[in-house]
Amino acid sequence: MLLEVxxxxxxxxxxxxxxxxxxxxxxxxxxxxGAxxxxxxxxxxxMRDLYLRPTIRQLAADRAG
Known part of the structure; x- marks a missing residue:
């Protein structure tokens, strides 16, 4: 979903x-x-997470871990 957004x-x-x-x-x-x-x-x-993990793979890994 994030990729699509x-x-x-x-x-x-x-x-x-x-x-x-x-x-x-x-x-x-x-x-x-976000909206x-x-x-x-x-x-x-x-927003803080996006600045620290600016790729979809990084955001997904953070949520999985």
């Missing part, structure tokens, strides 16, 4: 190891990611 918010193809900020992400878009995840009933991503 990033693609939607950023408007570019996204892979699991792509850095959110290298793809054009910023704090406003990070808030949009889109909430609308879909998923777990939201805190």
């Amino acid at each position: 990033w693609r939607e918010v950023l408007g570019v193809p996204v892979g699991p190891d792509d850095n959110f900020f290298d793809l054009g992400g910023n704090s406003l878009l990070a808030m949009r990611v 889109a995840l909430r609308r879909r009933g998923g777990h939201t991503v805190a």
Whole structure:
């Protein structure tokens, strides 16, 4: 779901190891990611977590561990 939301918010193809900020992400878009995840009933991503773990793979590993 996170991959799909990033693609939607950023408007570019996204892979699991792509850095959110290298793809054009910023704090406003990070808030949009959180809002889109909430609308879909998923777990939201805190801005702090996104800055510390800016790839989908890192975020997923953090949730799994």
